[in-house]
Amino acid sequence: MKKHTLALGLTAALGFSSAALASEATLPSIHVYKSPTCGCCTAWMDHLKENGFEVTATNSNNMAQVKQEAGLIPALGSCHTAYVGDYVVEGHVPADDIKRLLSEAPMATGLSAPGMPAGSPGMEMGNRQDSYQVILFNNRGQTRVFAEHN
Numbered sequence: 001m002k003k004h005t006l007a008l009g010l011t012a013a014l015g016f017s018s019a020a021l022a023s024e025a026t027l028p029s030i031h032v033y034k035s036p037t038c039g040c041c042t043a044w045m046d047h048l049k050e051n052g053f054e055v056t057a058t059n060s061n062n063m064a065q066v067k068q069e070a071g072l073i074p075a076l077g078s079c080h081t082a083y084v085g086d087y088v089v090e091g092h093v094p095a096d097d098i099k100r101l102l103s104e105a106p107m108a109t110g111l112s113a114p115g116m117p118a119g120s121p122g123m124e125m126g127n128r129q130d131s132y133q134v135i136l137f138n139n140r141g142q143t144r145v146f147a148e149h150n
Contacts, residue, residue, distance in 0.1 A: 028102070029054040030089070033066045034080040041080040044092050044122030051095030053084075071139050076112035087111065092120035097134050097147045108138050111146055120149065 030048055034041035036059035045055045060066050066081050070088045078091025088110030089098055101111055112135045113120055119129035129150070136146040 027052050027054070027099070028085045029056060030082050030084040030098075031055075032057040032080055032082040033060050033063065034058075035060065035063055038079055040092070040116065040122045042122075043124070044080065047121035048095050048098075051099075053095065053098075071109050072112070073137075073141055076114050076135060076137055076143070078112065078114060078116060091115070092117065092122050093134050094121050094147075094149065101136075101146070106136060108136050111136055117149075 030053050032041065032045055032055060034057060041057075045057060048055050063079075063081070067077055067090070070081050070083075070090070072081070072088070072090055076090055080091065082089040084098060085102060087101060087108070089101075090110065090112035091114060093111050093113045097111060101108075113132060114135065115132075116123055117130040117132035118125045120132060131148070131150045133145050134147040134149070135143045137143045
């Protein structure tokens with residue numbers, strides 16, 4: 001009985017580990033547009049890599065145009081704009097929120113963490129942690145809160 005329980009436990013643990021690894025392995029790549037002088041953008045990209053995403057970047061001296069082409073309204077703006085799958089990701093959105101977006105696949109343009117909230121991925125400032133919202137938005141300017149971080 002004990003051997004059976006141990007074998008079942010190991011099988012379950014290995015199965016869950018394999019599932020977790022498989023989901024990490026199937027994450028789409030993220031392409032980031034950022035200013036060439038932006039350090040927090042690079043830190044956010046490191047956060048994404050640490051969470052299983054493959055990340056590429058293009059430096060742009062015209063981020064306003066990048067944001068306009070992405071369909072962002074000014075209230076949703078931040079420092080960098082990224083594309084993952086069919087979605088736009090604006091600003092310091094946590095990797096787990098991006099994974100949830102990809103998993104749930106809502107009819108939307110993408111996610112935004114407006115501004116540059118302290119404590120968000122890439123904006124770590126010691127113990128300072130601003131509360132902030134991640135906003136889901138569509139191409140008609142409609143928004144709703146997707147996640148809240150404290």
